[in-house]
Structure formats: structure tokens, C-alpha cells
Amino acid sequence: MAIAGLKEPLEVVTTEPSPVEEAVETTIGMLQRLSLVNDEQALHSSLTGEFTRLVELGKGRLYVRLPAGVKTSQLIELANTLAVERGFASVFTWPHFWVPDTEANSLTEQELDGSFVAFTAQLALFADSNSKYDPLLHFAGLSFDDMYRDNGRPTQLEKIGQAQAEFVAQHPGAALDTCDQRDYLVWYIVDMIRGVPTGELALAQGFMRVPRHGRRRVGGDSCVGGVCSYDGRARLVGSYGSAGGDVGVGLSVGFLED
Numbered sequence: 001m002a003i004a005g006l007k008e009p010l011e012v013v014t015t016e017p018s019p020v021e022e023a024v025e026t027t028i029g030m031l032q033r034l035s036l037v038n039d040e041q042a043l044h045s046s047l048t049g050e051f052t053r054l055v056e057l058g059k060g061r062l063y064v065r066l067p068a069g070v071k072t073s074q075l076i077e078l079a080n081t082l083a084v085e086r087g088f089a090s091v092f093t094w095p096h097f098w099v100p101d102t103e104a105n106s107l108t109e110q111e112l113d114g115s116f117v118a119f120t121a122q123l124a125l126f127a128d129s130n131s132k133y134d135p136l137l138h139f140a141g142l143s144f145d146d147m148y149r150d151n152g153r154p155t156q157l158e159k160i161g162q163a164q165a166e167f168v169a170q171h172p173g174a175a176l177d178t179c180d181q182r183d184y185l186v187w188y189i190v191d192m193i194r195g196v197p198t199g200e201l202a203l204a205q206g207f208m209r210v211p212r213h214g215r216r217r218v219g220g221d222s223c224v225g226g227v228c229s230y231d232g233r234a235r236l237v238g239s240y241g242s243a244g245g246d247v248g249v250g251l252s253v254g255f256l257e258d
Contacts, residue, residue: 020051023062026190050121057253060125068113075185082192088232096219098236105216122254133206137248144241179250180212184227188234198232206246
């Protein structure tokens with residue numbers, strides 16, 4: 001029998017957070033895990049404003065690019081901690097390319113940590129295609145450079161230069177850059193915090209080359225650095241640079257300082 005004398009409960013309405021709101025909250029979560037938050041309220045307001053501006057530039061993934069003072073080793077350490085918490089293997093790093101002093105042409109500490117001096121809000125653009133692979137991958141199916149140029153088709157490096165020129169012409173006050181291993185580690189960390197399913201992690205469905213470090217001879221081969229998240233594991237590895245349908249580059253946009 002029903003119980004008498006009680007009010008009907010208020011209807012509970014749940015709403016999904018907007019892409020900006022979700023990006024702000026998860027970014028703050030990452031920055032807190034890195035012990036970088038001084039004033040959460042000010043940070044929340046600043047990120048909301050910057051991310052709101054960025055979504056006007058296109059569709060993509062909102063994130064914060066970290067300055068060189070936040071070492072790549074710190075990002076890998078946090079990625080390892082979060083991965084293990086979820087039962088994944090720790091970050092795989094191919095030493096010949098990614099570990100300084102492994103050999104003469106391995107990345108230096110400065111190259112690994114980058115040269116950015118400030119925290120900047122960025123939008124990693126989604127490619128304009130219906131590919132079954134990760135939407136962050138641009139110019140898939142093209143070779144990286146002249147070494148494996150395919151029947152006179154443009155290379156990824158050439159397409160990057162063209163895209164940068166077109167973007168600047170269309171969006172004065174903003175800049176288009178390629179994504180690198182540090183951007184990828186930020187995406188991976190945020191996805192770990194969000195609890196993203198294995199198959200939906202950034203670059204779980206494809207491989208992103210890192211043009212910033214160019215081609216170099218390491219491990220007995222001529223290679224380009226690359227990253228991916230196969231089987232839930234973050235991987236910093238290498239690529240010969242030939243054309244592949246699931247192999248692209250990442251493009252990130254941000255506003256120039258006023």
C-alpha cells in the first residue's frame with residue numbers, strides 16, 4: 001500500500017556538460033595532479049574564456065599546452081600512475097628516438113621538453129573527413145617527406161605548410177601548429193582522468209607522427225617520431241615515414257598573445 005502524507009519529489013533533471021565545461025573540469029583535474037593550481041576559481045574562469053573563444057575556430061579537442069618547465073618526465077610519470085590505476089601497462093618509450101643520450105641522434109632534454117614558455121589554451125583540430133580512424137589525424141595516406149613520396153603526391157610536410165598559410169589568412173590573430181608528444185601525453189592523461197574507454201582514447205585508432213623533431217637516423221634506421229594509444233597503452237615510438245591510411249599528423253590552433 002502507498003504511504004500517505006508525503007509530498008511528491010521534485011523532478012530531477014540531469015544535463016550533460018558542454019564540451020567547454022567538460023574540458024575545463026578535466027583540465028583542472030590534470031593540473032591539480034601536477035600540483036600546478038594556485039587559484040582554482042581564477043583558473044576556471046580563465047580556461048572557460050579561452051576555450052569558449054577557441055571553439056569558434058573549428059571542431060576539435062580543447063586542452064592546455066604546457067610550458068617547458070613542466071618536464072616531459074613528469075607527464076610520463078603521471079600517465080604511468082593513472083594507467084596503472086586503470087589496469088593498463090605503463091608508457092612505452094622507444095629509447096633510440098625518445099630517451100636523451102641513448103645515441104647521438106636521440107632527442108635532447110630540451111627537444112623532449114619543448115621551448116614553450118607559457119601555459120596556452122589550444123584546440124587540436126579534427127580532420128575534415130569521414131575516416132574510421134582518429135579524427136585528430138590529418139593528411140593520412142600521405143608520406144611524411146620526400147624519402148617515401150608516393151607517385152608525385154604531396155607529402156604531409158607540404159600539406160602542413162599549405163594548411164598553416166591558409167589558416168593564417170582566414171584567422172588573423174591565431175596560429176596553426178603541429179602537435180607533438182607533449183600534447184599527446186596531455187590528451188592521454190585527461191582521458192585517463194575521464195575514464196574514457198580503451199577504444200576511445202586519443203589515438204587508439206591511428207598513429208600520429210611528430211613533425212617537430214624531423215627525420216633522424218636512430219636505431220639503425222631513418223625514422224620520424226610518432227605516438228599512439230594501442231590497447232590502452234601510451235606509446236612513444238617511431239615511423240619510417242611511408243604512406244599509411246591510419247598514419248597522420250596533428251594540427252593545433254591557438255590565439256597569439258594580445
